[in-house]
Amino acid sequence: MSRPVVLEVRGLLKRYGGVTAVDGVDFTLHENEVLGVIGPNGSGKTTLVNLITGFVKPDRGKVLYRGKRISGLPPYRVALKGVARTFQMAKPFYQLPAYKNLVVPLSSPRVHALAGGSYGDRDAVAKDLLEEVGFERDSWVINKAAASLPHGYLKRLELARCMALRADLMLLDELFSGLSLAEVASMVPVIDKLRSRGKTIIMVEHRLRELFRIADRVLVLNFGQKIAEGTPGQVMDLPAVREAYLGSEAEVGDA
Amino acid sequence: MSRRRERIDRGIKVRADDIYALTSWREMLYLAAPRVAPVLTLLVVGLAAGPYWQRVIMTTSMFALLAISWDVLAASGMVSLGQALFFGVGAYTSGMLNHYFGWSPLLTIPLAAVIGGAISTLLLLPVLRLRGLYFAMVTLIMPLIIERVIEATGIFGGTEGISGLASLPHRLVELLVAMVMVWVALFGLRRLMDSDYGLVLKGINDNDRSVMSAGINIYRRKAEALFIASSIAAFAGAFMTHAYMFVGMPVFAMDYSILPIASTVVGGVGTLAGPLLGAFILVPLSELLRGLGGLRIVIYATLLVVFIVGLPEGIFPYLKRKYTQFERWVEVEK
Incomplete structure (x- = not known):
């Protein structure tokens, strides 16, 4: 692939007590690629996101963003470089109206610099x-306190927060979890649009059907280790993946 | 048929469209009255009162500053159990500047506010990473440590304190300075907390990880908020030093930590005007009950409980709601 490398992850390792949450993971991500990260619960997906975005410090290994080391930097410094993330548990700024939630990322020095030294009309x-992420513009819902928003809107708000930062690399941690089929269907075009704008995206997801439609490449984790990497089609044909994800044939048969 | 209470927001038009308010005297009055009336009332009552009650108003104003300062900190995700730290540091700074350099209180009070704020911020800088109860515990312990250090080493006048400090030029100047500072702090900080700057601070309180992932250095923001809040409290300390013409270990007393919290809870957390209102209820109330002797604390505490149980949201949000809403009973069909 001739596109420039955006993210390089080398031998990343994180232990919590006796548990190795992420165990020597390597991968490379190219510009404008969409990488899916899948794996059973507890396989280290969210820890991987935390390691890349600086929320957790790795015990070993490193993360390079556009050739520069970002592992070891505090989360806000990583974000300033253009690496944004969503959180699996969508926790908005409860006291604020929905649209004011975005004023926080819009107050970031990164936005200030990218907008040519001015913040502009942050509310607008x-x-x-x-x-853009699917709030009805003229409805009252954008003025409602974030605490009263339904789950689907909170997830959209999380995505909008990433977009507000004008990030180049977005790590979406289980963005689709807890959403209805219709809600997911309405989010997929938003992600497609981000891709068409040249964003690079890592999606941690349990909703494989939707993920496989979006992702260029999929990385499979199990017990913190990378057990497979490839296109969605390749990955799903591997017996090791089927076993990790669905359990062995025998278990499926018994159930 | 049954009855239901209907609430209509009458402020929505004026608040939604600022320019609209300027077209009508009634609307302008509606907006201005809740701001102007308390300022004028306090001024008139203050000027009409005798020396004793003027003193009470002055003290109350300083407690109101402590309470507003507490509320700003709490809104930024820092629960302080040690307003006495800021108050005491401001008090001692001002006292020292006056005692050793002989500077006028008109100079030492603002200086002590800034220096006191800076010292307090530096003292708490290492624990800014702590959240909630852990941060609160450190702020509770800090003033106690300083108090014991002064007692043990005898610095800054030791247990005797320093007396004979200069006072402000005149009783009325004192009173007016206190009042002006209260209103400046209230309206200024309210504007700050409503701005996008304050929005980020509130964001830190709600979800600091989310603010970090927006590329904002939350420790720096918290330090700034801490400096602003502790400067306000240090001002109160410095002011009281010159009002009493004395500074000593009692400035680190628990009263200065607890009463601001009680005022905020009674008045309404997160509103800034609430803490002020709370202070102006609790402090004079405590003075009124002075004649009761031993039962004073019992009655005072009971009233506090009644407030908290009866109006858990706080007095200010309650008043605000009553002011901005028409309420009427309407008949509805079952």
């Missing part, structure tokens, strides 16, 4: 972004 930008 926030409302535009919310419309």
